[in-house]
Amino acid sequence: MTERNQVNEQSKDKNLEPFRKEVGEHLTSNEGIGIPNTDDSLKAGDRGPTLLEDFHLREKMTHFDRERIPERVVHARGTGIHGYFQPYESLVDLTKAKFLQDPSVKTPVFVRFSTVAGFRGSADTVRDVRGFAVKFYTEDGNYDMVGNNIPVFFIQDGIKFPDVVHALKPEPHNEMPQAAAAHDNFWDFISLVPESMHMIMWILSDRTLPRSYRMMQGFGVHTFRFVNEQGKARFVKFHWKPLLGVHSFVWDEAQKLAGKDPDYHRRDMWEAIEKGDYPEYELGVQIIEEEDEFKFDFDILDATKIIPEELVPVRPIGKMVLNRNPENFFAETEQVAFQPSHVVPGIDYSNDPLLQARLMSYHDTQEHRLGSANFEHLPINRPVCPVHNNQRDGFMQMNIYQGKTNYYPNSLGGGCPMTSPEAMAGYAHYMEKVEGHKIRQRSKSFSDHFTQATLFWNSLSAPEKEHLVKAAHFELGKVESKEVRQRMVENFNHVDHELAKLIAMGIGVPAPTHAATQNHGQSSPAVSIENMPKPNTIKTRRIGILAADGFDYSQLSAIKQALEGAGALPEVVSKFKGKIKSADGQEVEVSKTFLTSASVMFDAIYVPGGKQSIETLKKEADVIEFINDALKHYKAIAATGEGVDLLMMAPDVKLIGLDKQQSNGHLSSQKGVITSRNPSDINSVAQDFVQAITMHRHWTRTQPEVNLPQSEAKVKIVST
Numbered sequence: 001m002t003e004r005n006q007v008n009e010q011s012k013d014k015n016l017e018p019f020r021k022e023v024g025e026h027l028t029s030n031e032g033i034g035i036p037n038t039d040d041s042l043k044a045g046d047r048g049p050t051l052l053e054d055f056h057l058r059e060k061m062t063h064f065d066r067e068r069i070p071e072r073v074v075h076a077r078g079t080g081i082h083g084y085f086q087p088y089e090s091l092v093d094l095t096k097a098k099f100l101q102d103p104s105v106k107t108p109v110f111v112r113f114s115t116v117a118g119f120r121g122s123a124d125t126v127r128d129v130r131g132f133a134v135k136f137y138t139e140d141g142n143y144d145m146v147g148n149n150i151p152v153f154f155i156q157d158g159i160k161f162p163d164v165v166h167a168l169k170p171e172p173h174n175e176m177p178q179a180a181a182a183h184d185n186f187w188d189f190i191s192l193v194p195e196s197m198h199m200i201m202w203i204l205s206d207r208t209l210p211r212s213y214r215m216m217q218g219f220g221v222h223t224f225r226f227v228n229e230q231g232k233a234r235f236v237k238f239h240w241k242p243l244l245g246v247h248s249f250v251w252d253e254a255q256k257l258a259g260k261d262p263d264y265h266r267r268d269m270w271e272a273i274e275k276g277d278y279p280e281y282e283l284g285v286q287i288i289e290e291e292d293e294f295k296f297d298f299d300i301l302d303a304t305k306i307i308p309e310e311l312v313p314v315r316p317i318g319k320m321v322l323n324r325n326p327e328n329f330f331a332e333t334e335q336v337a338f339q340p341s342h343v344v345p346g347i348d349y350s351n352d353p354l355l356q357a358r359l360m361s362y363h364d365t366q367e368h369r370l371g372s373a374n375f376e377h378l379p380i381n382r383p384v385c386p387v388h389n390n391q392r393d394g395f396m397q398m399n400i401y402q403g404k405t406n407y408y409p410n411s412l413g414g415g416c417p418m419t420s421p422e423a424m425a426g427y428a429h430y431m432e433k434v435e436g437h438k439i440r441q442r443s444k445s446f447s448d449h450f451t452q453a454t455l456f457w458n459s460l461s462a463p464e465k466e467h468l469v470k471a472a473h474f475e476l477g478k479v480e481s482k483e484v485r486q487r488m489v490e491n492f493n494h495v496d497h498e499l500a501k502l503i504a505m506g507i508g509v510p511a512p513t514h515a516a517t518q519n520h521g522q523s524s525p526a527v528s529i530e531n532m533p534k535p536n537t538i539k540t541r542r543i544g545i546l547a548a549d550g551f552d553y554s555q556l557s558a559i560k561q562a563l564e565g566a567g568a569l570p571e572v573v574s575k576f577k578g579k580i581k582s583a584d585g586q587e588v589e590v591s592k593t594f595l596t597s598a599s600v601m602f603d604a605i606y607v608p609g610g611k612q613s614i615e616t617l618k619k620e621a622d623v624i625e626f627i628n629d630a631l632k633h634y635k636a637i638a639a640t641g642e643g644v645d646l647l648m649m650a651p652d653v654k655l656i657g658l659d660k661q662q663s664n665g666h667l668s669s670q671k672g673v674i675t676s677r678n679p680s681d682i683n684s685v686a687q688d689f690v691q692a693i694t695m696h697r698h699w700t701r702t703q704p705e706v707n708l709p710q711s712e713a714k715v716k717i718v719s720t
């Protein structure tokens with residue numbers, strides 16, 4: 001058996017090295033023949049027809065004709081990044097997985113974040129689940145953790161996956177709408193499948209509008225198994241937590257971004273990595289002893305259920321750092337093939353019927369999508385440890401196998417490759433005892449579809465509840481069938497009566513008169529984004545500084561410096577690219593214009609004073625919209641000197657009760673809007689502004705539009 005080398009952070013990079021191809025100096029055909037002219041085809045005569053013998057034309061054209069491969073049937077739109085994973089301590093007690101044994105070992109990873117519903121070219125910021133797939137290139141082979149940013153799923157059994165995806169994707173007769181669940185077919189299916197209600201609550205929440213792939217959680221969803229060296233197994237659930245905190249867009253912002261910058265999330269990740277702002281995620285596990293399998297009032301094999309963190313705490317076990325962009329999107333991000341079935345010794349499956357179907361589906365689709373049984377030879381998919389077997393031939397075989405034998409057992413090839421004993425990283429399936437009749441039916445333990453949907457609703461803060469109701473108004477408001485809308489209200493009435501009434505109000509169907517199921521009043525605070533501790537940082541946040549010629553240099557530079565000092569990325573936005581000159585003759589570079597950017601591309605905005613600058617900006621309709629959007633989207637805003645006058649022109653400034661009197665005076669911090677006309681306040685403005693940006697959003701800016709019952713966030717959760 002070939003020795004397995006210890007893996008380090010560079011192992012995958014080295015493994016890719018032989019496949020890197022430089023652009024050469026001179027053009028050749030695929031056969032290496034020099035090509036002196038690639039602009040004119042070979043013709044018979046000056047104006048004559050093109051000749052079939054033009055091998056260069058034929059090759060160039062036929063290769064081009066075959067450049068596209070099928071996109072992923074789901075999760076077609078995505079972005080990939082290299083990085084590494086490092087455990088905090090040895091998990092030897094829990095698992096024999098090699099990459100979880102030694103805190104000094106960095107295991108290379110490739111991660112792909114994705115949306116689910118949209119085509120490959122669809123917009124990034126649509127309302128959708130996000131995929132969070134991690135390939136660990138471990139010493140014992142590739143381990144793929146193919147998760148999502150929502151901890152539960154639509155369905156309980158994989159056999160329904162084609163149905164839910166058909167219902168979700170654009171409707172078959174007219175292929176509309178793109179990358180959106182807001183249509184009849186999706187809600188028709190959901191209204192008939194109550195097991196989806198818990199997932200639907202998450203889908204309608206802010207979870208489906210992540211501010212960044214760098215600021216969202218990831219979940220393994222299914223219950224898996226850890227198995228240690230002694231053969232003892234425990235159930236495990238995986239959680240990724242971003243160290244930048246969890247943050248979301250508001251719906252209006254996400255929709256505008258989909259037009260202004262459809263690549264928003266892809267660009268956000270790419271630029272962060274290029275700047276050296278490497279995103280970090282902590283991996284955590286919930287461990288459930290085998291003897292506790294049945295102690296919950298839900299089935300841990302049911303993927304429509306969470307195990308509330310208050311019941312089983314999440315233990316942080318290590319950190320993933322993403323630090324290298326791919327060199328070629330197609331070769332790496334498009335050709336990478338994740339499979340939940342890719343496990344290493346120490347990690348095993350559970351009998352979750354959703355997971356069980358996934359175990360076959362990914363390999364199957366990848367043979368189709370990548371066109372060959374040999375897709376594992378592709379550089380991005382190759383493990384960093386040795387691979388030896390008798391799988392041979394097939395389309396696009398990349399290896400030149402040596403020797404005479406290709407079967408097992410053999411004596412003529414010295415018996416190689418021999419089987420790998422467990423002691424030499426041979427994978428042994430966990431010996432779970434299983435017996436039963438062959439049946440095609442759902443376990444009774446999977447039959448409660450509403451308790452955790454209610455738990456989720458009860459756990460949200462008032463603004464989160466408001467967003468959810470408005471999301472339902474949008475999604476179901478797009479549904480033409482009244483019967484479908486009515487059925488959905490009936491389903492919501494099992495989750496919470498008030499919720500059902502609020503939703504009914506916006507979608508033109510009668511509200512239910514009484515609760516179908518009584519709300520149990522329990523909650524799990526950990527599921528609310530607003531309940532999570534907000535890291536005290538504005539690192540990597542983008543701040544737009546609106547200015548024109550004649551701006552106040554000392555104000556602008558003081559705020560800019562404070563923002564940069566805190567790790568944020570301030571950018572000057574003006575009418576034209578180039579440079580603008582301050583009142584005292586100093587120049588600053590303009591990074592973006594009102595045409596090439598928009599309020600939605602920034603986390604906060606600042607307007608420095610300077611009489612001439614403000615007079616110019618006042619004449620720009622785009623500028624008022626810029627400020628107004630930031631107000632509407634609950635973002636931190638600062639204005640100093642005459643900049644306050646510009647802020648006052650935004651219609652929504654009334655929402656923050658910032659009247660002229662207050663703003664005329666000294667420092668004022670009002671619902672995330674910081675103003676002062678007094679130059680000596682500039683450092684306090686900077687300080688308050690930084691603090692306001694750490695809050696991400698200032699929900700107190702408006703009164704809730706829908707009259708929500710106050711959340712009774714009882715910290716009691718589903719009993720065991």
Ligand code: HEM
Pocket residue numbers: 071072073074075078112113114130131132133146147148153157158159161219220221222336337338354355357358361362365366369
């Ligand atoms: C039975 C249920 C499911 C089936 C049959 C299924 C099937 C698929 C298929 C066929 C793909 C495309 C793979 C490719 O072309 O490489 C895919 C991608 C993906 N699925 Fe699922 N899926 C299921 C449920 C789930 C669940 C529950 C999750 C999350 C836990 C999930 C997460 C993902 C992710 C993240 C990707 C994208 C992987 C990438 O970035 O390449 N899927 N799924």
